[in-house]
Amino acid sequence: MKGIWTVIPTIFDENDNILYDEINSLIDRQIKAEVNGIVLLGTTSEVSTLTDYQKISIITTVWTKYNEKIKIMIGVGGNNTKEINNFIQETKIFCHYIMLTVPYYNKPSQEGIQEHMLYLANQHLDKEMIIYNIPGRCGVNLEVNTLCNILKESPNIIGIKEASGNIAQIYETIQKTNISVMSGDDSLIVPLMSMGAKGLISVVSNVIPEKMMNIYNLCVKNDFQSAINEYNHVHAVCNTCFITSNPVPLKMILKRLNLISSSKVLLPLKTPIGNQQIDDQIESIINLC
Numbered sequence: 001m002k003g004i005w006t007v008i009p010t011i012f013d014e015n016d017n018i019l020y021d022e023i024n025s026l027i028d029r030q031i032k033a034e035v036n037g038i039v040l041l042g043t044t045s046e047v048s049t050l051t052d053y054q055k056i057s058i059i060t061t062v063w064t065k066y067n068e069k070i071k072i073m074i075g076v077g078g079n080n081t082k083e084i085n086n087f088i089q090e091t092k093i094f095c096h097y098i099m100l101t102v103p104y105y106n107k108p109s110q111e112g113i114q115e116h117m118l119y120l121a122n123q124h125l126d127k128e129m130i131i132y133n134i135p136g137r138c139g140v141n142l143e144v145n146t147l148c149n150i151l152k153e154s155p156n157i158i159g160i161k162e163a164s165g166n167i168a169q170i171y172e173t174i175q176k177t178n179i180s181v182m183s184g185d186d187s188l189i190v191p192l193m194s195m196g197a198k199g200l201i202s203v204v205s206n207v208i209p210e211k212m213m214n215i216y217n218l219c220v221k222n223d224f225q226s227a228i229n230e231y232n233h234v235h236a237v238c239n240t241c242f243i244t245s246n247p248v249p250l251k252m253i254l255k256r257l258n259l260i261s262s263s264k265v266l267l268p269l270k271t272p273i274g275n276q277q278i279d280d281q282i283e284s285i286i287n288l289c
Contacts (some may be wrong), residue, residue, distance in 0.1 A: 001130065004212050005036055005199070019261070026260070099161060102135075133164055189216065211234050
């Protein structure tokens with residue numbers, strides 16, 4: 001696994017109905033930019049507030065239209081291992097890869113995380129998977145030694161999306177494993193690829209897919225100075241996408257660019273109304289997009 005993979009937001013109308021045509025338009029834009037793949041049911045997709053019916057509807061709808069046009073990965077997570085297993089069983093035929101998030105809320109030990117991952121991976125050896133480590137949302141960090149233990153027994157785990165922000169840990173992961181390490185932070189694409197990461201699972205590429213692909217391609221060529229120069233032009237966009245909880249600002253930007261018709265997010269997320277600081281920051285980066 002390598003390249004730029006874009007996590008697709010779920011677009012809703014004001015009555016919380018999913019706007020599939022607008023999701024399709026966003027995916028078409030990614031295909032045109034030649035990104036390497038898309039991710040459904042990620043944090044950016046507001047997966048935590050989707051019903052199982054909505055999740056399956058999104059997966060099957062996108063798979064039917066796009067499975068021969070672009071690689072598709074689905075995010076799978078939760079705090080009930082057996083329920084997650086059942087969900088994977090039901091949906092794995094509608095994706096090329098599965099992304100397993102470290103369990104959240106339970107705050108399991110390293111041994112618990114290890115057994116959770118081993119159980120799920122080994123129940124579905126026919127499906128290639130990556131692990132998603134994001135301690136800021138899960139409350140626990142997947143340590144490098146635990147990951148190494150998992151990899152010894154799970155040959156179908158081929159990568160990790162690393163969003164710990166811990167550069168030393170990510171470097172150690174790159175050095176100690178032979179899987180694809182993917183940055184989970186847009187702003188870290190250049191430093192992590194300079195250390196051997198294989199790409200980025202991105203939020204910002206929803207807004208500027210060609211520019212993120214250009215940065216990635218420069219890194220592949222080991223032209224990191226040019227990659228830094230290119231990143232300097234998009235740094236403000238990266239910052240703005242995370243000025244408040246993802247995907248709130250992303251949707252506001254996409255609407256401002258007329259790429260979607262509604263920036264609606266589902267509670268407990270809330271689109272800010274009348275927040276001049278956020279409005280001004282979004283307005284300031286529109287010409288960069």
